Amino acid sequence: MQDPDVTHDTAPSRKADTRxxxxxxxxxxxxxxxxxxxxxxxxxxxxxxxxGGLLYHFPSKSKLLEALVAHHLSRLDAALRAEEATGRPNAAITAYMDQFLQEAARQKPPASGLLAALAENPQLLDPIRARERDFLARIRADSTDPDFATVAFLVVHALRAMKMLDTEVLDEAEAQSMIGWLNRRLQDGDT
Structure with a gap:
């Protein structure tokens, strides 16, 4: 099947751009x-x-959702890898928290509709689970205090879950303050 939105002279670049x-x-x-x-x-x-161009790249809504999940996880992975490459202690958990803050700032309204997408295709959770396990293992390996880093990881997940379920007990400023407090404790070695 030929991509209807791509000419042959620059096909690979245009195909990636369209995707x-x-x-x-x-x-x-x-x-x-x-x-x-x-x-x-x-x-x-x-x-x-x-x-037709969309269906060339994503033949179904399910394939589009799978690609969205993979795209999100690969961006997070790239951010973690970039920080891990610095060699600084606690770089992975710091990057994980920073990515959460950036994600939270972009996602308006709350992402509770994600639950509907996951209900439609529960297999979308499999790659998320696997990557999150990998992220936590890397965060723990990189941390000066693996237990505190695990708590920080779980705080991010709690904040993300409350946002998804629209049950937030902290407003945006309070959530940022909590992440800032965790970051300061990690950077000061006061864990």
Whole structure:
């Protein structure tokens, strides 16, 4: 099947650009409408791509959701790897918390619609579970206090879960303050 949005002279580059444009559009639509209301038509329109072009890259909504999860996890992995490469102690947990703050700042309204997407395709949790286990192992290995780093990791997960379930007990400033407190304790070695 030929990609209807790609010419042959720059096919690999344009194909990757179209795929990224579609993933960015899917994220924007999911943030605006909630992942449970994400439609292929809305994503194609947002990306400025024909529905046929979208289906070339993602033959189903399920494949698009899988790609969104993989894209999110690969961005997080890249951020962690970049910090781990610095050789600084606690770099991985610091990067993990920083990524959470950046993600929280972008995700308005709350991502509770993600639950609907996961209910539609529970297998999406499998790669998330595996990558999170890997992230925690790397965070613990990189930390001056693996137990405190684990607590910081769990705090991020608690904040993320409350946001997803729309049950937040801390406002955005309080959540940022908590992450800042954890970061200071890690950097000062006061754990």
């Amino acid at each position: 990224m444009r579609l993933l960015d559009a899917a994220e924007a639509v999911a943030r605006r409408l909630g992942p449970g209301n994400l439609s292929l038509d809305a994503v194609a329109a947002e990306a400025g791509v024909s529905k």
